[in-house]
Amino acid sequence: KINSARLWDAINETAKFGGTPKGGVRRLTLGAEDKQVRDWFRKACEDAGLEVKIDALGSMFALRKGRDMSKAPIGVGSHLDTQPTGGKFDGILGVLGALEMVRTLDDAGIETETPICIANWTNEEGSRFAPAMMASAAYAGDFTVDDILSRKDIDGVTVGEALDSIGYRGDVAVGTQKFSGFVELHIEQGPVLEAEGKTIGVVDTGQGVLWFDGKITGFESHAGTTPMHLRKDALGTLAEIVLATERVVTEIGALGTIGEAVIASPSRNVIPGEIAFTMDMRSADAGKLDAIEKGVREAITAIAAKRKVEVSFDKVWHKPPTHFNKDFVNAVENAATELGYSHRRITSGAGHDACNLNNVMPTAMVFIPSKDGISHNELESSTQDDCAAGANVLMHTVLALAGV
Amino acid sequence: KINSARLWDAINETAKFGGTPKGGVRRLTLGAEDKQVRDWFRKACEDAGLEVKIDALGSMFALRKGRDMSKAPIGVGSHLDTQPTGGKFDGILGVLGALEMVRTLDDAGIETETPICIANWTNEEGSRFAPAMMASAAYAGDFTVDDILSRKDIDGVTVGEALDSIGYRGDVAVGTQKFSGFVELHIEQGPVLEAEGKTIGVVDTGQGVLWFDGKITGFESHAGTTPMHLRKDALGTLAEIVLATERVVTEIGALGTIGEAVIASPSRNVIPGEIAFTMDMRSADAGKLDAIEKGVREAITAIAAKRKVEVSFDKVWHKPPTHFNKDFVNAVENAATELGYSHRRITSGAGHDACNLNNVMPTAMVFIPSKDGISHNELESSTQDDCAAGANVLMHTVLALAGV
Ligand SMILES: NC(=O)NCCC(=O)O
Ligand SMILES: NC(=O)NCCC(=O)O
Numbered sequence: 001k002i003n004s005a006r007l008w009d010a011i012n013e014t015a016k017f018g019g020t021p022k023g024g025v026r027r028l029t030l031g032a033e034d035k036q037v038r039d040w041f042r043k044a045c046e047d048a049g050l051e052v053k054i055d056a057l058g059s060m061f062a063l064r065k066g067r068d069m070s071k072a073p074i075g076v077g078s079h080l081d082t083q084p085t086g087g088k089f090d091g092i093l094g095v096l097g098a099l100e101m102v103r104t105l106d107d108a109g110i111e112t113e114t115p116i117c118i119a120n121w122t123n124e125e126g127s128r129f130a131p132a133m134m135a136s137a138a139y140a141g142d143f144t145v146d147d148i149l150s151r152k153d154i155d156g157v158t159v160g161e162a163l164d165s166i167g168y169r170g171d172v173a174v175g176t177q178k179f180s181g182f183v184e185l186h187i188e189q190g191p192v193l194e195a196e197g198k199t200i201g202v203v204d205t206g207q208g209v210l211w212f213d214g215k216i217t218g219f220e221s222h223a224g225t226t227p228m229h230l231r232k233d234a235l236g237t238l239a240e241i242v243l244a245t246e247r248v249v250t251e252i253g254a255l256g257t258i259g260e261a262v263i264a265s266p267s268r269n270v271i272p273g274e275i276a277f278t279m280d281m282r283s284a285d286a287g288k289l290d291a292i293e294k295g296v297r298e299a300i301t302a303i304a305a306k307r308k309v310e311v312s313f314d315k316v317w318h319k320p321p322t323h324f325n326k327d328f329v330n331a332v333e334n335a336a337t338e339l340g341y342s343h344r345r346i347t348s349g350a351g352h353d354a355c356n357l358n359n360v361m362p363t364a365m366v367f368i369p370s371k372d373g374i375s376h377n378e379l380e381s382s383t384q385d386d387c388a389a390g391a392n393v394l395m396h397t398v399l400a401l402a403g404v
Numbered sequence: 405k406i407n408s409a410r411l412w413d414a415i416n417e418t419a420k421f422g423g424t425p426k427g428g429v430r431r432l433t434l435g436a437e438d439k440q441v442r443d444w445f446r447k448a449c450e451d452a453g454l455e456v457k458i459d460a461l462g463s464m465f466a467l468r469k470g471r472d473m474s475k476a477p478i479g480v481g482s483h484l485d486t487q488p489t490g491g492k493f494d495g496i497l498g499v500l501g502a503l504e505m506v507r508t509l510d511d512a513g514i515e516t517e518t519p520i521c522i523a524n525w526t527n528e529e530g531s532r533f534a535p536a537m538m539a540s541a542a543y544a545g546d547f548t549v550d551d552i553l554s555r556k557d558i559d560g561v562t563v564g565e566a567l568d569s570i571g572y573r574g575d576v577a578v579g580t581q582k583f584s585g586f587v588e589l590h591i592e593q594g595p596v597l598e599a600e601g602k603t604i605g606v607v608d609t610g611q612g613v614l615w616f617d618g619k620i621t622g623f624e625s626h627a628g629t630t631p632m633h634l635r636k637d638a639l640g641t642l643a644e645i646v647l648a649t650e651r652v653v654t655e656i657g658a659l660g661t662i663g664e665a666v667i668a669s670p671s672r673n674v675i676p677g678e679i680a681f682t683m684d685m686r687s688a689d690a691g692k693l694d695a696i697e698k699g700v701r702e703a704i705t706a707i708a709a710k711r712k713v714e715v716s717f718d719k720v721w722h723k724p725p726t727h728f729n730k731d732f733v734n735a736v737e738n739a740a741t742e743l744g745y746s747h748r749r750i751t752s753g754a755g756h757d758a759c760n761l762n763n764v765m766p767t768a769m770v771f772i773p774s775k776d777g778i779s780h781n782e783l784e785s786s787t788q789d790d791c792a793a794g795a796n797v798l799m800h801t802v803l804a805l806a807g808v
Contacts, residue, residue, distance in 0.1 A: 084669040085624060085677075127671040190629035207628060211672060220489060222780040223661035223684040224611055225594035225753030228654050230777075235662055236650060239643035246640060250632050257627035258639055259672045265488040266664040267531040268615060268682045269754075270780045273489075278672045280627040349629030350673075373634075376626040376674045 002395055003107075004388035007100040011387065014040060014080075014096065015088035024378020025088050029081035029123035030058065030162035037080045038168060041095065041120060048102055050118070053177065054170025056145055057135040058122040058163045061177045064102050066115035066402065073115035074402045075179035075361075076101065076394060078186055079124035079353060086125070087380025089370075089387075094185040095120055097391035104395065113403030114180060121353040122168075128153045129162075131211060131317035136353035138174050140360045145174045181328060181362040181401060184354040185394045187382050191373025192346060199389045200336040201346035201367030204329050206322030206355040207255075208289045210281040213316050214241075214300075218309040220265070220273030232309050234275040235263065241311070244299035245279065254283035254292045255349075279313075284321050284347050322348075322355040328364035328401070335396035336366075341389050350375070366393045406799055407511075408792035411504040415791065418444060418484075418500065419492035428782020429492050433485035433527035434462065434566035441484045442572060445499065445524060452506055454522070457581065458574025460549055461539040462526040462567050465581045468506050470519035470806065477519035478806045479583035479765075480505065480798060482590055483528035483757060490529070491784025493774075493791075498589040499524055501795035508799065517807030518584060525757040526572075532557045533566075535615060535721035540757035542578050544764045549578045585732060585766040585805060588758040589798045591786050595777025596750055603793050604740040605750035605771030608733050610726030610759040611659075612693045614685040617720050618645075618704075622713040624669070624677030636713050639667065639676040645715070648703035649683065658687035658696045659753075683717075688725050688751050726752075726759040732768035732805070739800035740770075745793050754779070770797045 017040065018025045018033030027033040038060065045052050045062035052062045063073060078094025098118040105112070121139075126132025129151045131143075138148045149160040163169035188194075193201050218232035242258050249256035257280045264274035281296070283289045297313065304311040329345075336343040346367055348355075357363045368390040371381040421444065422429045422437030431437040442464065449456050449466035456466045467477060482498025502522040509516070525543075530536025533555045542552045553564040567573035592598075597605050622636035646662050653660035661684040668678040685700070687693045701717065708715040733749075740747040750771055752759070761767045772794040775785040 083671050083674055085674075125671075126673060130672065132673060188629070189626050191634075209628065220781045221778060222593050222754060223663060224613065224659065224686050224755060225592070225777065225779060226659075228650065228659060230595075233661075235665060236646055239646035242639055242643035243647070246632065255628065255630075255632060257637075257673070257675055259627060259667075259674050259676060260670040261639060261665070261667060262670075263663075263665060266666075267487050267529075267780070268534065268663045269530060269536060269661070269684050270487055270489075270663050271661055272663060273781070280673050282628050350626060351628060373629065374625060375629060376671070377624045377677070 002100045002104045002388060002391045004384060006103065007096060007387055007391055008384045010096045011088060014092055018082065020378055022378040025082045025086050026084055027082040028084065028128045029125060030166055034081055035166035041080060044099060045118065048106060053172045054168055055172040055174050055177065056170060057138055057148060057174055058168040058170065059135045060120040062118040064116040066112045068113055069115060071114045072178040072180040073117035074398050075117050075119050075182035076398060077119035078184050079121045081123060081125050083125050083127050083376045085378050086376060087378060089187045089380055089382050090189065090375055091124055093187055093387060097185040097394050100391050101395040101398065110404060116398060116402060117179065124353055129159055133351050133353050133356050136356040140356040142356065179361050182354060182357045183328065183364055183394060183397050184352055185366045185390045186352060187370045187375065188367040189370050189375035190349045193367060193369040194373065196344065197342065198344050199341040199386060200343035200393055202329060202333045202336060202343055203348050203365035203367055204324050204345050205284050205347040206352065207282045207284045207347065207349055208286055208321035209317065209319040209351050210289060210293060210315060211317035212279040212313055214277045214279060214311065214313045216275045216309055216311050218273050221271045223269040223271055226271060231271050232307065233271050234309065235272040237303060237307050237309050237311065238275050238277060240303045241300055244303065245296050248295035248299060249292050252288050252291050252295065254281065254288045256281050256292060256296065286321055319351060319355065322358050324358055324364050325362035328362045331397050331400050332364045332366055332393060335393045335400060339392055339396060341393065366390050406504045406508045406792060406795045408788060410507065411500060411791055411795055412788045414500045415492060418496055422486065424782055426782040429486045429490050430488055431486040432488065432532045433529060434570055438485055439570035445484060448503060449522065452510060457576045458572055459576040459578050459581065460574060461542055461552060461578055462572040462574065463539045464524040466522040468520040470516045472517050473519060475518045476582040476584040477521035478802055479521050479523050479586035480802060481523035482588050483525045485527060485529050487529050487531050487780045489782050490780060491782060493591045493784055493786050494593065494779055495528055497591055497791060501589040501798050504795050505799040505802065514808060520802060520806060521583065528757055533563055536755050537757050537760050540760040544760040546760065583765050586758060586761045587732065587768055587798060587801050588756055589770045589794045590756060591774045591779065592771040593774050593779030594753045597771060597773040598777065600748065601746065602748045603745040603790060604747035604797055606733060606737045606740060606747055607752050607769035607771055608728050608749050609688050609751040610756065611686045611688045611751065611753055612690055612725040613721065613723040613755050614693060614697060614719060615721035616683040616717055618681045618683060618715065618717045620679045620713055620715050622677050625675045627673040627675055630675060635675050636711065637675050638679040638713065641707060641711050641713050641715065642679050642681060644707045645704055648707065649700050652699035652703060653696050656692050656695050656699065658685065658692045660685050660696060660700065690725055723755060723759065726762050728762055728768050729766035732766045735801050735804050736768045736770055736797060739797045739804060743796055743800060745797065770794050
């Protein structure tokens with residue numbers, strides 16, 4: 001079994017990189033705090049005797065040798081970046097759980113047949129740069145590296161510039177670090193495991209995700225002189241789109257979220273003339289994803305016509321639902337059973353780097369409970385025992401796959 | 405008659421202070437561009453032989469002597485600040501029209517019995533600091549000077565600091581520059597005069613205004629893992645408030661606008677947890693103003709309860725409807741008639757410094773048409789002929805009031 005106290009210490013120690021007064025973490029990808037946690041992680045890996053490499057998108061790979069170095073390593077890990085107001089478990093648990101596994105194997109003098117490689121994938125969160133799970137998507141060939149390097153944040157800084165600014169544009173070509181498979185430990189970020197009193201989620205499915213960039217162009221005018229029926233109010237338009245989206249996704253049984261909406265040149269006594277917004281749609285069922293996109297597009301067209309405004313609505317990311325590799329999912333389930341943890345099969349609501357990697361290698365995930373299902377919030381929390389249980393399942397899955 | 409070409413040149417020359425590529429003006433009160441136009445105005449007044457004084461809130465007063473210096477001057481003027489995406493007529497026409505009047509009187513060697521004083525009132529627009537018509541309100545005793553000096557913009561800069569930063573915190577105590585009355589020339593900013601083919605609006609009424617600061621506190625959570633029925637979505641809440649406001653004000657026959665709405669820490673895959681917003685309500689009928697406030701408050705309470713979120717909604721400004729001084733209104737009407745301009749009585753949809761001044765001295769306003777009723781927009785426009793007509797009515801009104 002892994003060292004529960006050492007894992008817990010590492011979680012609390014790294015939470016200071018970008019730590020917020022409310023006990024959360026703000027560590028946007030490729031920012032100053034991300035550099036701090038990356039430097040910490042690199043040193044921790046080197047102290048554990050691992051060789052650390054960085055690829056052209058800043059993803060970090062720390063190799064623990066195996067007896068048969070002709071075999072591609074089993075990959076483990078997750079991501080170190082967070083949401084603007086995120087918690088101290090989302091992502092980093094998977095990286096630190098992998099590090100703790102390596103430390104435990106070292107302590108016990110256990111060598112594996114297949115090497116092991118811990119990964120930290122750049123920009124899993126997708127807050128600063130779209131899409132989420134950016135670097136693993138490029139690794140899996142969904143986007144070209146040049147495309148990703150040119151993506152811009154809200155201040156116009158590109159991924160390439162951000163990588164250079166923190167010194168994490170590496171020399172390993174994206175995709176050349178090979179794996180024979182990948183196992184990612186993560187918090188559930190939803191309420192299911194806690195509600196059912198299960199310690200381990202054996203993730204067999206991941207929801208599909210659609211992301212959109214929208215823009216409403218109405219007409220700025222004076223709040224005191226423009227009659228209600230002559231207005232082209234961009235915010236009134238957005239309001240109808242928000243409520244129509246709630247209606248469409250609820251009817252179809254899926255999810256839809258407008259997370260960002262920015263009025264251009266806002267003023268108290270000016271009717272908003274222009275609003276940029278984003279939308280996130282999810283379902284584990286590809287048919288439902290299609291249906292909500294269709295329903296929301298129809299609603300937007302009708303609202304725009306009624307209000308005599310222009311609305312653009314462009315899909316910027318389409319990640320189909322994921323069905324994880326059967327053998328790897330079974331390996332996670334067997335490890336949970338052997339260790340005596342209560343467990344169940346589960347669908348991931350969130351997207352994960354594992355969802356991208358599953359397209360190019362056998363992949364599976366281990367979930368542990370999230371308190372009250374809260375995530376992407378500074379109050380996100382999991383217990384020390386559950387973190388340790390997750391790391392134990394990760395380790396025993398990897399030992400089964402890598403061979404002792 | 406005034407010199408139409410000289411007035412038009414002055415309008416176009418000053419439009420370069422904060423001029424935007426789309427032909428509008430961005431000259432937020434007490435910013436760098438406001439300093440530029442203030443410096444220009446001060447020099448133009450001094451060149452015309454006027455004595456310029458600045459009060460403790462940065463309002464500027466330029467005095468033209470009369471035969472009887474024991475009499476308080478007739479005030480004329482308006483404001484030099486603009487909206488973030490404003491036009492080149494709103495406010496400045498009233499100041500430049502007054503300047504053109506003085507230049508014309510000088511050219512014609514006309515002396516008045518009562519002195520004349522051109523005013524530029526600080527922060528009429530209310531975009532950077534609330535409330536609008538800030539300095540004239542303090543002049544009229546609606547707010548204390550200390551209160552106003554401590555108001556903050558979105559970056560936390562106070563009015564006092566902003567005054568110092570552009571060197572316009574003057575030594576005249578607020579309220580000590582006396583006037584025997586005030587006449588303000590302004591564009592209509594609405595569609596009425598143009599629609600009816602009238603050149604001059606004789607303003608007898610001004611709408612009342614209510615301003616509110618609102619804040620919605622829901623709960624940030626993950627867009628992919630939080631079921632629709634468990635969300636506390638601050639943007640969904642705002643959407644319902646926006647549409648309820650449209651419904652309430654339309655039923656009652658008044659105006660309501662949400663001009664600003666900012667999501668705290670926005671991210672594509674996070675359900676908005678907190679939104680700050682503002683609201684502007686208007687009616688010329690005090691009873692309707694009360695009714696829409698009541699209706700919107702009831703709607704907000706119901707929406708907050710249904711969505712299980714908190715909403716605060718605080719009134720930060722209450723300006724009752726204005727009924728301008730009968731004698732001054734008649735003086736404007738007589739001048740328009742004598743000059744042969746088509747005219748009608750009109751209600752001002754916008755607030756004006758004149759509305760505040762009317763509480764402490766006889767006051768009236770002259771309107772000219774706005775193209776397509778557009779204002780608080782870079783496309784705001786009026787013709788050279790209409791600007792000249794307005795300045796002529798202003799001059800002849802003042803001559804009648806000040807005595808030749
Ligand atoms: N795990 C996680 O929260 N990933 C962010 C991408 C997403 O929105 O699902
Ligand atoms: N004239 C004008 O637009 N004033 C700004 C204050 C208001 O919102 O009415």
